[in-house]
Amino acid sequence: MNFTLKIWRQDGPKDKGRFEKYKVSDISADASFLEMLDILNEQLVDKFQTPVEFDHDCREGICGTCSLYINGRPHGPDEAVTACQLHMRHFKDGETITVEPWRATAFPVIKDLMVDRSAFDKIIQAGGYVSVNTGSAPDANSIPVTKKDADLAFEGAACIGCGACVAACKNASASLFVAAKISQMALLPQGKVEAKERAEAMIAKMDELGFGNCSNTYACEAECPKEISVSHIARMNREFLNAKKDSEK
Amino acid sequence: MKKKGFYWASITEKTVLAIAGLFLILFLLVHLGINLFLLPIAENHQEIFKEAAHFMGTNPVVKVFEVILMAAFIIHIVMGIVVQVQNWKARGKRYAVYGKSYSSFGSRFMIHTGIAIFLFLILHFINFYFIRLGITEPIAGADVTAPAEEHFNELAIYLFSNEVLYSVLYIVAFGFLAVHLNHAFQSAFQTLGLNHPKYTPTIKKIGTIYAIVVSVGFTIIPLYYLITG
Numbered sequence: 001m002n003f004t005l006k007i008w009r010q011d012g013p014k015d016k017g018r019f020e021k022y023k024v025s026d027i028s029a030d031a032s033f034l035e036m037l038d039i040l041n042e043q044l045v046d047k048f049q050t051p052v053e054f055d056h057d058c059r060e061g062i063c064g065t066c067s068l069y070i071n072g073r074p075h076g077p078d079e080a081v082t083a084c085q086l087h088m089r090h091f092k093d094g095e096t097i098t099v100e101p102w103r104a105t106a107f108p109v110i111k112d113l114m115v116d117r118s119a120f121d122k123i124i125q126a127g128g129y130v131s132v133n134t135g136s137a138p139d140a141n142s143i144p145v146t147k148k149d150a151d152l153a154f155e156g157a158a159c160i161g162c163g164a165c166v167a168a169c170k171n172a173s174a175s176l177f178v179a180a181k182i183s184q185m186a187l188l189p190q191g192k193v194e195a196k197e198r199a200e201a202m203i204a205k206m207d208e209l210g211f212g213n214c215s216n217t218y219a220c221e222a223e224c225p226k227e228i229s230v231s232h233i234a235r236m237n238r239e240f241l242n243a244k245k246d247s248e249k
Numbered sequence: 250m251k252k253k254g255f256y257w258a259s260i261t262e263k264t265v266l267a268i269a270g271l272f273l274i275l276f277l278l279v280h281l282g283i284n285l286f287l288l289p290i291a292e293n294h295q296e297i298f299k300e301a302a303h304f305m306g307t308n309p310v311v312k313v314f315e316v317i318l319m320a321a322f323i324i325h326i327v328m329g330i331v332v333q334v335q336n337w338k339a340r341g342k343r344y345a346v347y348g349k350s351y352s353s354f355g356s357r358f359m360i361h362t363g364i365a366i367f368l369f370l371i372l373h374f375i376n377f378y379f380i381r382l383g384i385t386e387p388i389a390g391a392d393v394t395a396p397a398e399e400h401f402n403e404l405a406i407y408l409f410s411n412e413v414l415y416s417v418l419y420i421v422a423f424g425f426l427a428v429h430l431n432h433a434f435q436s437a438f439q440t441l442g443l444n445h446p447k448y449t450p451t452i453k454k455i456g457t458i459y460a461i462v463v464s465v466g467f468t469i470i471p472l473y474y475l476i477t478g
């Protein structure tokens with residue numbers, strides 16, 4: 001297959017940036033989007049040009065490192081996959097594909113398609129943990145948890161922190177990410193103890209870092225490669241309002 | 250957690266916005282209920298309307314609600330704008346190919362439909378509410394016996410029968426209102442944390458039905474007098 005690529009190039013955080021067009025040909029329909037970019041980069045290196053910078057690591061949809069905004073959608077046109085799991089057969093032969101970095105004030109561009117997502121780490125550092133050692137798997141298994149809560153917590157824990165929710169949201173809101181992380185712990189006995197402080201601290205950090213508010217447009221849910229439900233956002237709001245109710249000591 | 254200066258969490262802002270919005274939603278039903286008596290749905294519809302309007306204008310309990318209602322409007326509008334400005338700032342540089350992700354139509358245009366409703370409210374207040382406050386006069390040509398605030402029914406019927414522009418502006422505004430409300434209703438529930446796999450789909454349906462009933466209900470009145478004028 002042949003494609004024209006319109007790719008965002010930006011030399012560094014301070015550079016203004018611009019789109020550049022490239023042509024790639026004879027791409028296998030079974031190539032992943034990242035493999036296609038690898039081929040492009042080899043072409044560029046052969047011509048002594050700077051390759052396109054983009055984030056990637058596991059290439060099997062579990063690490064959340066790849067982060068490409070393809071034709072107006074985070075992770076491109078396929079449903080419930082990351083860009084590394086997106087295959088070129090989802091595009092039309094000869095198509096022009098526009099590739100942009102995640103756009104959010106809290107995710108500044110480092111270079112080309114690579115953005116700085118350490119804002120997510122800062123939110124986790126603000127409270128996305130359990131403060132004491134809760135032991136290992138056998139200890140956890142000795143505490144009864146209902147199947148329903150276990151499943152819901154697992155859904156939250158499935159978040160790979162890729163930031164597609166922020167990229168998709170018209171407000172660049174991190175609500176789905178923060179909600180998944182809050183849910184994942186608030187639903188389990190080990191995490192429940194600190195649920196209120198955690199909710200307040202993580203939400204305060206999310207606001208401070210400049211993410212937007214949730215308008216309940218649900219674009220995040222539509223784009224999440226792990227299909228995490230916005231019902232977690234409602235749970236986050238409940239946790240937060242509960243915390244507010246109690247913190248007036 | 251350290252609190253620096255004046256800080257309202259994003260969720261606090263949204264909660265205030267949602268509660269004020271839900272109050273407005275409730276008010277619209279009462280308003281519509283009374284306004285429908287502008288239509289010849291009963292033989293003495295004009296008297297019923299007058300009585301209801303008189304009650305709303307004089308009853309002390311309603312007076313308290315009137316203050317709450319005005320506060321709700323102001324709080325909702327101010328919060329709506331605050332939240333929206335934060336949201337625009339959070340995006341920063343815009344995408345070249347913008348927003349192909351699925352999201353409901355109304356949710357993308359809340360600030361725009363909101364501003365349209367706000368502009369309509371100014372016109373609407375000039376037409377009616379401000380007369381009661383003694384700030385504005387009934388529109389030129391309307392032959393309404395003084396005190397005009399006791400004759401809003403005649404004033405409304407005059408307005409919609411004779412002023413095509415006003416009828417059209419009112420009807421267009423109700424269109425914007427419908428789009429705003431369709432998203433707003435279920436959004437307010439979600440903001441307050443009221444999401445449930447069994448009830449949320451029903452809440453969404455009720456929201457759509459509510460939006461249609463309110464906008465169509467209000468639209469019928471100017472439309473009827475525009476046609477029969």
Ligand code: HEM
Pocket residue numbers: 213214215216263266267270271273274277325326329330332333359360362363364366367429430432433434436437438440441
């Ligand atoms: C009778 C009129 C109105 C009613 C019944 C109403 C109701 C609501 C409700 C219930 C919400 C949902 C709150 C939530 O998302 O949790 C909402 C959202 C919103 N309203 Fe209104 N509203 C009205 C007028 C206005 C006006 C005049 C503005 C003026 C700017 C406005 C601006 C907004 C905005 C910007 C949002 C969305 C906030 C967001 O994106 O999260 N609304 N409205």
Ligand code: FES
Pocket residue numbers: 055056057058059060061062063064065066082083084085
């Ligand atoms: S590279 Fe790990 S999820 Fe795509």
